[in-house]
Structure formats: structure tokens, C-alpha cells
Amino acid sequence: MVKVAVVEGDGIGHEVIPVARDILAAVRPDFEFFDVEVGYGLWERTGCACGEETMAELRSADAILFGAITTPPDPDYRSAVLQIRHDLDLYANVRPIQGGDVDIVIVRENTEGLYSGIEWTEPDRACTVRVVTRRGSERVARYACTLAKSRRHLTVGNKANVLKSDCLFVEVCMAEAARANVPCTARYIDALCLDVLMRPDRYDVIVTTNIFGDILSDAAAYLVGGLGMLPSANIGERHALFEPVHGSAPDIAGQNIANPIAAIRSAAMLLRHVGDPASAAAVEGAVRRVVDVGVRTPDLGGTAGTREFGAAVLREVGRGKA
Numbered sequence: 001m002v003k004v005a006v007v008e009g010d011g012i013g014h015e016v017i018p019v020a021r022d023i024l025a026a027v028r029p030d031f032e033f034f035d036v037e038v039g040y041g042l043w044e045r046t047g048c049a050c051g052e053e054t055m056a057e058l059r060s061a062d063a064i065l066f067g068a069i070t071t072p073p074d075p076d077y078r079s080a081v082l083q084i085r086h087d088l089d090l091y092a093n094v095r096p097i098q099g100g101d102v103d104i105v106i107v108r109e110n111t112e113g114l115y116s117g118i119e120w121t122e123p124d125r126a127c128t129v130r131v132v133t134r135r136g137s138e139r140v141a142r143y144a145c146t147l148a149k150s151r152r153h154l155t156v157g158n159k160a161n162v163l164k165s166d167c168l169f170v171e172v173c174m175a176e177a178a179r180a181n182v183p184c185t186a187r188y189i190d191a192l193c194l195d196v197l198m199r200p201d202r203y204d205v206i207v208t209t210n211i212f213g214d215i216l217s218d219a220a221a222y223l224v225g226g227l228g229m230l231p232s233a234n235i236g237e238r239h240a241l242f243e244p245v246h247g248s249a250p251d252i253a254g255q256n257i258a259n260p261i262a263a264i265r266s267a268a269m270l271l272r273h274v275g276d277p278a279s280a281a282a283v284e285g286a287v288r289r290v291v292d293v294g295v296r297t298p299d300l301g302g303t304a305g306t307r308e309f310g311a312a313v314l315r316e317v318g319r320g321k322a
């Protein structure tokens with residue numbers, strides 16, 4: 001029995017995650033789902049966005065389906081997303097950028113770099129420490145190399161010309177790639193951002209540090225129809241969490257217009273992770289067919305609502321099973 005923790009989170013998480021969960025439940029009625037409340041809404045009510053009890057619930061799951069969390073720029077608020085990634089040691093954030101002719105996978109180091117959580121403020125300056133460790137770099141590089149081995153090649157996104165911490169990251173990634181016999185090139189992240197947009201066919205698997213991966217993947221969403229399209233997996237040795245790349249989108253929350261594709265595709269990644277590639281492919285195929293017949297949310301130029309799009313995918317999945 002696969003136990004799935006479901007965290008809607010905040011904003012459009014309340015809209016896109018129920019859609020993804022219903023589709024998961026339709027293809028795998030044997031899964032056990034349980035809801036876990038995390039997020040800014042909870043923090044406003046209780047002063048805690050994700051406490052130890054909540055972490056214990058998340059740890060008890062075989063996989064976590066996660067929406068998005070609002071993180072206000074408030075120095076007293078600790079990002080629950082970063083806390084969960086750290087506490088569950090979800091070191092590889094896998095973000096496929098796929099659609100049309102584009103097929104790139106960004107593997108973002110997910111536990112350190114500029115998001116290490118070591119920061120402080122003084123009256124006239126504020127500091128954030130960027131930590132890159134050999135261990136952290138090795139394990140994410142190894143993950144990216146395993147992926148690249150069954151594909152084509154690896155690119156290491158970095159800023160080693162300026163940052164000492166990236167010299168170590170590049171050295172470790174190149175060594176791992178040589179060991180795994182994976183063709184590998186290092187590229188500076190600023191030029192890489194532009195080149196990925198102009199010549200996506202040049203890229204296959206890209207491994208990079210935490211904030212660079214965060215920014216590069218949002219920019220690369222442009223290639224495949226925007227943020228509503230990008231799923232992701234956060235992988236650790238013992239835990240795994242699946243979430244759309246987008247945030248809680250307060251500007252469109254509560255209007256039934258959010259695109260649930262990123263969330264549905266995240267559910268498909270969850271299925272693959274628990275060893276069910278057939279159901280994952282069935283869900284991804286159903287999404288493609290629904291989009292192809294013109295059922296689309298407004299961000300893709302259509303008029304379908306979040307729930308209506310989800311219902312169309314559910315019907316299509318059902319047709320595939322019939």
C-alpha cells in the first residue's frame with residue numbers, strides 16, 4: 001500500500017492539488033491518501049507553518065504530493081518549503097522542461113547553496129552565506145549523471161569565474177561525469193539562461209546550484225507554455241516530494257483559472273517514482289490529448305476552468321482504462 005501525504009498549501013494549491021489527487025486516485029484506487037496542513041494560512045492562525053508533528057506526518061508517507069506555499073518577505077517567517085526540503089534531505093530537485101521539441105531536465109541542488117539558511121541582519125547590512133559542500137555536490141551530480149547516462153549529455157550551470165563555491169561545484173560535477181562516462185560541459189549560468197531559451201535543442205540534462213536552478217527553470221518555462229506546465233520531483237534517499245514548479249499565485253487564486261497541468265504532471269512523476277511508469281504515461285498521455293483537442297486554461301489561450309480541465313483529464317484517463 002502506497003501512502004501519499006497531500007499538502008494543498010496556499011493559494012492555487014487549494015485548486016490544482018485536488019485535481020491532481022483525484023486523477024491519482026482514479027488510476028491507483030489502492031493508494032491511501034491523507035491530508036497534511038502546511039503553509040502561510042496555518043502560520044497566520046497558529047504562528048507555525050510546519051511544526052514537528054507535521055514533519056512526522058510527512059516522514060510517515062511513501063510520497064508527498066505538494067501544492068505551493070506563500071512565503072511573505074517577513075524576517076520572522078521561516079520558509080516552510082525550504083524547511084521541508086532540508087529536514088527530509090530532498091537533495092535533488094528534478095524539473096523536466098518538456099513539450100513540443102523541447103526535452104530538457106534541470107537537476108537543481110536543493111539543500112544548500114544560497115538557500116542554506118545561514119543568514120543574519122545587522123543595522124546596515126544583511127548577509128546570506130552560500131555554502132557548497134563536496135558531499136552535497138557529489139550526490140546531486142551523481143543523480144544527474146545517472147539521468148544523463150540514459151539520455152545524452154550533461155551541462156553544469158555555474159558562475160565559477162566569480163564564485164569560489166562554484167569552482168568546487170564544477171570540479172565535483174566534472175569528476176562525477178568522467179567517472180560515469182557521461183559527456184559533460186560547464187557553462188556560465190548567465191550565458192546559459194539565454195542559450196537555453198534560444199537553442200533548447202543543445203541541452204539535455206543540466207545540473208546546477210540551488211538558486212541558479214530555481215531561476216533557470218522558471219525562465220525555461222517560457223519554452224513550454226509557462227509556469228502552469230512545469231512539474232517537479234524533490235528526491236532524497238528516504239523521502240520524495242512532488243510539486244508544481246510554480247508558487248501559490250495569489251494574483252489568480254480562488255478564480256478557478258489556474259492551470260493544473262504542472263500539478264497533474266507532478267502526480268505522474270510520483271507514479272513513476274513508486275514504480276508505476278504505465279500509469280504515469282497514461283496520465284501524461286491523457287493531459288496531452290485533452291490539450292490537443294483544445295481544452296485549455298486561460299494561460300494557454302483557452303477558456304476551461306481548473307476543475308473543468310481536471311474533469312476532462314479524468315474522463316480521458318477513464319477512456320484509456322476502458
Ligand code: NAD
Nearest residue numbers: 068069070071081227228246247248249251252258259299
Ligand atoms: P508564482 O509561481 O506563484 O506566480 C508567478 C506568475 O505565474 C503569476 O502571475 C501567476 O498567476 C502565474 N502562474 C503560476 N502558476 C500558474 C498556474 N498554475 N496557472 C496559471 N498561471 C500561473 O510566483 P510568485 O508570484 O513569485 O510567488 C507567489 C507566492 O508563491 C510567493 O509567496 C512565493 O514565495 C511563493 N512560491 C512558493 C513556491 C513553493 O511553494 N514551492 C514556489 C515559488 C513561489
